[in-house]
Amino acid sequence: MMTNDSNTGSQPPEQLGFGRFVLIFAILLIAAELLLHAVGWLQQQLGYFLQDIETAPVATDIFVALSNGIFTFLTVAALFVFIEWRQLRFSDFRIRYRDGLIYSVVALAISILVQAAEFSLLRSWGVEPIFAADDLGPVLVAFPLIYLLLLGLMEYWLHRALHHFDFLWRFHAIHHQIEDLNAARSYSHFGQDVIYILLITTPLVLLIDAPQQHIMLVTTFFLISNYYMHSDAPALSFPAPLRHIFADNVYHHHHHTRDVRHIGKNYASFFSFFDRIFGSQYMPKDGEFPETGIDGYLPIASLSDYVLRPFGPKT
Template sequence: MHVLDVNQMAQFFVSSFKLVAIFATVCVALELIFPAYRYSFASYVRGVRNWIIRIGCGALIWHVYTASLERLGVKPLLTVNFGTFLHSDNAIVNVGFAVLSGVLVAIVGDFFRYWMHRAQHAVPFLWRMHATHHSIRELTAWNCAHHVSEPLIDAVFVAVPLALIHFESGAVPTVALTLIAFQVHLTHSSTRINLGLLRYIVSDGKFHRIHHSMEVRHRGRNFGTFTTLWDTIFRTAYWPKKSEWAEVGLRNQPEPLTVRDYFMFPFDQRRWCRAKVGSGVREG
């Protein structure tokens, strides 16, 4: 395999953007029907632009990552075969088993994401990258892109550990990735829709919004991306009250409005000096 395969990267970009467009638009419909906050049209346009940039950079990073694993001969150390205990002669039941298997894989993957996320808030260099995402004040299903460096952090902290686990059922990784992709937009959407009792397993927008809150009492809470289980187990869960809708963003760091600001947010020393003078503490 060539280190850079333009066709494969183009296919990755198109398929990824299709998923983002579908899932984000579904969540935007919920935002319009059941709004928690009303945000400007410009923020949605900005969000689409940033996602295009983010996925474009991600296509390059993920292609180099997969090519590198192949060249280095990295093989799984553990095989998990869901088919041995989640199987039925009934086709409909098997579809249910595939979804259940996907949920289980998503929960396992979120264990690594949970600790990666905590590291992003604890390590200054990682925080500067991640703060690009936290600076967003008009947080919606479209306007929620991370910094372009995020796929690289994902590859190191999440994808590499998961590469050492082989899931035998071919449908499982696809289902898991689809669930996680949808969850990214649902948890950042500005809608009052919540998952009720299911939120004690699967994160929703109200739970994750606490993680983006400006309030000091919410700091260091709700790190899970897909599931709330790891926050519960490691005692970082904060369950918002029914009427609790936190203001989000960083108090002394406005979200990047231009393409240059989006790329350079972590490296803008003037921006970070202003934030330090204004708050005296690192936000997030």
């Protein structure tokens, strides 16, 4: 089994058996759900406080949205940071996570402001979703799965576009240049996040009005999935048969590999079978964690470099 350079030398534990795998991930999902409820409660209390001090409604909405996004990122990423640290005993813990935390918070702040402005504009124009989840009848039972499949398919093709078109790649390369990839150090450029909002979030919101109770589990799955796929925890990789349905951290690390044999592979962000259907799948063996990054691409050196790199000369 391969180890990371930042490991102090001890071998990672063997992959979990199926029973322990189910138990560990059930605990993770429950912990994440409890944390998200706590964040939601804090968001609500913050909103009440800002109303009590007569803060302008627009400022209240923006501030609450910002705090919710940042707190959610910090709490959910912390779950995997703890697991990675316990498993691999990083000797350069602060270095491995510091830039990820900084750049992720910046990206979240900018993308949340853009989304808030866009949705406010749509409301002012009287734009409403085409369908309401409560009017779907029996379809509502299968709605979370339908939503997951639709979101997964849209993300798959947007991900391929980010690699195919030079202008989009400039933003996505910020994500791919990351070396020593891990749960918190998995940031994207805020420009990519804005593209995601415009091409995926907005169409889904305009397609169907989905109350939180109908998509809560879906939201939790995607939050956990995003940080989990980038986590540097070999022992938490999926049992091999399950990897043919869902993308895990081993599967996604091969999308970030420097190995030219795997370039253009494993775009799927949740359902791995989309890669198989559309001919872009490489199925890794258990424990294969390749080195990540882009050969010949200078790593991001500072916050200003992170912000401006996609708009400058090609690196």
